[in-house]
């Protein structure tokens with residue numbers, strides 16, 4: 001059973017803007033019934049280029065319906081150029097989050113919007129087009145699309161990539177290549193961050209705490225979540241960072257290894273080599289009794 005937010009439930013039970021505009025300016029179609037998810041998006045512009053009406057028809061699960069409904073609410077009234085910048089993360093955030101295994105529904109919304117805008121601009125086919133080399137032949141997912149979901153959502157595992165765009169969810173033959181793409185994108189990000197750190201002066205306390213929180217959110221939490229765990233930042237005292245492991249990680253006998261090889265290693269890599277991490281002790285001991 002999936003854990004849905006109230007907003008997802010609301011948009012699933014009361015979807016907004018369902019249907020099809022009879023004389024649309026743009027039409028976007030993505031997915032297929034054979035794959036289990038399909039979405040058709042139509043929009044109408046006013047004479048200033050704002051989306052005055054948008055409707056969707058979808059075949060899929062509760063998350064697909066809620067994501068499509070949310071997308072229409074987000075872009076209604078927006079200038080087309082602004083709507084073109086909406087990401088799958090915007091859709092998921094609008095809904096207060098989606099179960100990670102359902103994030104591909106938010107990606108489907110973004111793809112349908114892109115196809116509809118391309119259809120309006122160039123009269124191109126209304127079908128979502130594959131751009132670049134196909135990496136996952138089972139689901140027809142290209143390298144470019146995989147790079148994009150990794151980058152926009154800061155994904156760090158193959159499983160996450162599968163949840164976001166289905167690549168890797170069939171025969172599994174493309175998993176090795178997905179892993180290499182993750183390493184390349186995350187490596188590039190690390191280099192950029194290191195360069196930015198080197199360029200910048202010494203971090204103030206507030207900047208340091210922000211960078212620690214950002215590193216936890218982007219580099220550490222996704223890995224822990226994939227194993228049913230989580231982490232909270234409790235305090236920062238000089239180079240000492242105090243955290244609390246949550247969920248499965250809090251009760252895990254291997255928590256010390258997680259703290260050293262994941263939490264401390266990432267904070268040293270992204271914040272400062274002087275960082276050392278401590279776990280909030282009393283709570284940790286209590287949970288492992």
Ligand code: FES
Nearest residue numbers: 136138170171172
């Ligand atoms: S080629 Fe990607 S799962 Fe089969």
